[in-house]
Amino acid sequence: xxxxxxxxxxxxxxxxxxxxxxxxxxxxxxxxxxxxxxxxxxxxxxxxxxxxxxxxxxxxxxxxxxxxxxxxxxxxxxxxxxxxxxxxxxxxxxxxxxxxxxxxxxxxxxxxxxxxxxxxxxxxxxxxxxxxxxxxxxxxxxxxxxxxxxxxxxxxxxxxxxxxxxxxxxxxxxxxxxxxxxxxxxxxxxxxxxxxxxxxxxxxxxxxxxxxxxxxxxxxxxxxxxxxxxxxxxxxxxxxxxxxxxxxxxxxxxxxxxxxxxxxxxxxxxxxxxxxxxxxxxxxxxxxxxxxxxxxxxxxxxxxxxxxxxxxxxxxxxxxxxxxxxxxxxxxxxxxxxxxxxxxxxxxxxxxxxxxxxxxxxxxxxxxxxxxxxxxxxxxxxxxxxxxxxxxxxxxxxxxxxxxxxxxxxxxxxxxx
Amino acid sequence: xxxxxxxxxxxxxxxxxxxxxxxxxxxxxxxxxxxxxxxxxxxxxxxxxxxxxxxxxxxxxxxxxxxxxxxxxxxxxxxxxxxxxxxxxxxxxxxxxxxxxxxxxxxxxxxxxxxxxxxxxxxxxxxxxxxxxxxxxxxxxxxxxxxxxxxxxxxxxxxxxxxxxxxxxxxxxxxxxxxxxxxxxxxxxxxxxxxxxxxxxxxxxxxxxxxxxxxxxxxxxxxxxxxxxxxxxxxxxxxxxxxxxxxxxxxxxxxxxxxxxxxxxxxxxxxxxxxxxxxxxxxxxxxxxxxxxxxxxxxxxxxxxxxxxxxxxxxxxxxxxxxxxxxxxxxxxxxxxxxxxxxxxxxxxxxxxxxxxxxxxxxxxxxxxxxxxxxxxxxxxxxxxxxxxxxxxxxxxxxxxxxxxxxxxxxxxxxxx
Numbered sequence: 001x002x003x004x005x006x007x008x009x010x011x012x013x014x015x016x017x018x019x020x021x022x023x024x025x026x027x028x029x030x031x032x033x034x035x036x037x038x039x040x041x042x043x044x045x046x047x048x049x050x051x052x053x054x055x056x057x058x059x060x061x062x063x064x065x066x067x068x069x070x071x072x073x074x075x076x077x078x079x080x081x082x083x084x085x086x087x088x089x090x091x092x093x094x095x096x097x098x099x100x101x102x103x104x105x106x107x108x109x110x111x112x113x114x115x116x117x118x119x120x121x122x123x124x125x126x127x128x129x130x131x132x133x134x135x136x137x138x139x140x141x142x143x144x145x146x147x148x149x150x151x152x153x154x155x156x157x158x159x160x161x162x163x164x165x166x167x168x169x170x171x172x173x174x175x176x177x178x179x180x181x182x183x184x185x186x187x188x189x190x191x192x193x194x195x196x197x198x199x200x201x202x203x204x205x206x207x208x209x210x211x212x213x214x215x216x217x218x219x220x221x222x223x224x225x226x227x228x229x230x231x232x233x234x235x236x237x238x239x240x241x242x243x244x245x246x247x248x249x250x251x252x253x254x255x256x257x258x259x260x261x262x263x264x265x266x267x268x269x270x271x272x273x274x275x276x277x278x279x280x281x282x283x284x285x286x287x288x289x290x291x292x293x294x295x296x297x298x299x300x301x302x303x304x305x306x307x308x309x310x311x312x313x314x315x316x317x318x319x320x321x322x323x324x325x326x327x328x329x330x331x332x333x334x335x336x337x338x339x340x341x342x343x344x345x346x347x348x349x350x351x352x353x354x355x356x357x358x359x360x361x362x363x364x365x366x367x368x369x370x371x372x373x374x375x376x377x378x379x380x381x382x383x384x385x386x387x388x389x390x391x392x393x394x395x396x397x398x399x400x401x402x403x404x405x406x407x408x409x410x411x412x413x414x415x416x417x
Numbered sequence: 418x419x420x421x422x423x424x425x426x427x428x429x430x431x432x433x434x435x436x437x438x439x440x441x442x443x444x445x446x447x448x449x450x451x452x453x454x455x456x457x458x459x460x461x462x463x464x465x466x467x468x469x470x471x472x473x474x475x476x477x478x479x480x481x482x483x484x485x486x487x488x489x490x491x492x493x494x495x496x497x498x499x500x501x502x503x504x505x506x507x508x509x510x511x512x513x514x515x516x517x518x519x520x521x522x523x524x525x526x527x528x529x530x531x532x533x534x535x536x537x538x539x540x541x542x543x544x545x546x547x548x549x550x551x552x553x554x555x556x557x558x559x560x561x562x563x564x565x566x567x568x569x570x571x572x573x574x575x576x577x578x579x580x581x582x583x584x585x586x587x588x589x590x591x592x593x594x595x596x597x598x599x600x601x602x603x604x605x606x607x608x609x610x611x612x613x614x615x616x617x618x619x620x621x622x623x624x625x626x627x628x629x630x631x632x633x634x635x636x637x638x639x640x641x642x643x644x645x646x647x648x649x650x651x652x653x654x655x656x657x658x659x660x661x662x663x664x665x666x667x668x669x670x671x672x673x674x675x676x677x678x679x680x681x682x683x684x685x686x687x688x689x690x691x692x693x694x695x696x697x698x699x700x701x702x703x704x705x706x707x708x709x710x711x712x713x714x715x716x717x718x719x720x721x722x723x724x725x726x727x728x729x730x731x732x733x734x735x736x737x738x739x740x741x742x743x744x745x746x747x748x749x750x751x752x753x754x755x756x757x758x759x760x761x762x763x764x765x766x767x768x769x770x771x772x773x774x775x776x777x778x779x780x781x782x783x784x785x786x787x788x789x790x791x792x793x794x795x796x797x798x799x800x801x802x803x804x805x806x807x808x809x810x811x812x813x814x815x816x817x818x819x820x821x822x823x824x825x826x827x828x829x830x831x832x833x834x
Contacts, residue, residue: 140700
């Protein structure tokens with residue numbers, strides 16, 4: 001059957017390939033999965049969150065039982081039903097002032113990315129830039145729209161501003177219109193790098209002077225290792241609506257709710273960009289399940305709308321795991337180098353041999369350890385001697401054992417060389 | 418801001434416009450909304466459904482508590498987690514034999530439509546046909562892909578097969594490749610028309626001889642007025658994988674779950690079309706909320722996977738309402754004509770004056786009654802003296818009162834003429 005050619009693109013096939021290797025080796029220790037810890041998952045939380053949201057509707061909003069039932073069980077507002085709670089969360093945790101109507105609640109952050117790219121892809125010359133190495137989800141969403149993604153070097157600062165200017169100009173010289181730069185300013189996936197405050201300010205200035213938007217994705221921002229003050233998000237520093245903020249609750253609330261959001265307060269006509277995104281959403285998923293939104297809403301309500309407070313235990317797990325991982329690397333891999341991120345889930349290990357999917361398959365079947373070849377985050381154009389290690393969904397006992405297995409893999413490779 | 422031009426297309430703006438009129442007049446009686454009845458909505462059902470699904474995982478599937486928590490709360494399989502229950506439902510209620518792996522569970526039927534159209538839009542010459550008047554959701558999904566939708570006349574049989582052949586040939590002569598015909602064979606939205614058995618067989622033959630797919634959407638099939646045997650779906654008659662079946666649980670389970678599905682058992686390479694749709698979904702919404710799927714799964718389990726049995730009360734409501742509506746029309750509109758559907762939610766009223774959005778706004782503000790101008794279902798190319806009346810979300814008391822208001826509107830129009 002003649003199908004959409006991008007179905008054969010690595011951006012769409014690589015996740016499948018990695019998942020298949022993982023599924024074939026369920027007993028392997030996984031440094032591959034970027035999913036959140038399951039240590040505190042508890043079924044009773046779900047119904048308690050639903051009840052908390054129901055109580056809020058009844059008591060704070062003065063709903064009748066029939067109105068509660070309608071809100072949870074009927075088709076709902078396309079823009080979302082928990083927008084006020086999301087806005088409170090942004091204020092409490094991030095110092096971001098966002099009006100509820102500037103927010104669209106989406107089916108995970110992935111739908112938010114697709115909606116934004118769909119809106120910005122006005123003509124075939126519209127392209128998006130992304131800091132490379134890049135989260136594969138944004139490349140995949142762009143592929144669904146045949147929208148080119150132009151890489152911008154990350155470098156040690158998280159975004160190489162000189163390269164950004166070079167890429168903008170060469171894209172324009174080629175007749176393209178760069179609409180936005182996608183990046184994860186805090187503990188990026190996969191690099192683990194964060195932007196310092198000066199780089200954030202310079203990036204915002206550049207976005208204004210060069211007239212492009214910033215697509216700020218922030219799934220890991222809450223999980224810093226140290227106890228220093230978290231730097232402000234780009235959106236918190238954004239005084240001229242240059243930033244579209246992509247929000248995820250997958251790592252901070254309940255992944256299974258599949259609820260994310262986008263803050264799009266850019267003026268469009270007499271309204272906001274969020275209204276246009278909602279129009280697109282009405283033809284994509286109609287609305288985000290209000291039951292799923294209620295689960296997230298209930299968790300927010302239980303914690304005064306602070307996900308920092310809701311994630312005290314989880315943040316401690318990630319800190320503990322990252323420290324175990326970094327210490328374990330130091331004792332086992334004297335000739336390799338790795339990043340030392342100040343938070344998040346990911347460490348990048350650089351080695352002196354070729355790292356590809358075949359090596360991963362060998363690692364899984366012979367050594368029982370999974371990780372992610374970094375070339376997937378470069379669209380095949382880099383990362384061939386790097387691998388990404390995630391510390392988010394392993395136990396403390398698995399980390400040294402997994403690293404021993406990784407060391408055995410490295411010995412294998414050396415023997416074969 | 419320079420945005421995707423289709424944002425100004427009637428397919429994307431009309432739903433917003435109709436919703437805005439409805440929101441401005443919350444006290445109006447609504448024959449506009451095609452949403453299901455709320456008469457039996459009950460909050461406790463939600464947690465009971467979740468519990469039923471949990472018990473099923475523990476007892477029937479032998480899951481541990483940790484596995485249950487992971488299935489409900491963690492990221493899940495992109496293809497879905499309740500595929501086996503959906504397959505059982507299709508067998509029990511529709512006599513459709515579908516393997517769980519041929520099914521992708523989606524964020525409502527709307528996402529299913531988008532995924533299918535995205536997969537079939539392989540080149541700029543790929544187009545989709547749709548029986549006109551057409552459900553606006555499929556036109557909107559196609560607009561997101563810049564994919565033309567070519568209308569095929571409905572006629573009294575639900576699809577005019579002669580016109581279908583004409584449209585196929587003229588599309589091909591124009592260098593286009595018609596990939597599929599979208600239709601609702603049972604109680605169509607908005608026409609209310611159903612295909613008889615002979616037309617179903619002839620349509621399937623034509624799909625094979627002319628080499629196109631049938632996109633069968635079946636949201637209303639369970640709600641027939643009479644007590645005769647329901648005709649088989651196209652998918653139940655499909656012996657050569659010509660039919661992609663689009664399933665909705667919005668009218669038959671819980672709209673607020675936003676769970677639908679697609680059966681795509683067409684062979685592609687060594688796999689199935691469903692696998693390709695899942696690849697696309699992984700870059701659109703990643704997976705459908707397993708919590709939302711568990712709500713639907715629990716309802717299915719409570720009723721032996723039969724939605725016919727789960728909807729005995731709701732089907733009676735729609736039968737009662739449709740009869741009240743049809744009888745009420747007969748006593749109030751001697752000079753109008755209307756369709757007499759054998760089931761579903763919708764009656765089309767044909768009048769001898771111009772029906773547009775301005776008339777709807779007048780109807781809402783002056784007479785307190787809402788309905789849908791039929792031109793929205795023809796992309797503006799027809800239906801200018803028709804309006805759609807939905808009987809699904811009105812009470813028995815509202816129907817005569819709403820029709821009195823509609824009669825007053827008609828008197829207004831006559832006086833002004």
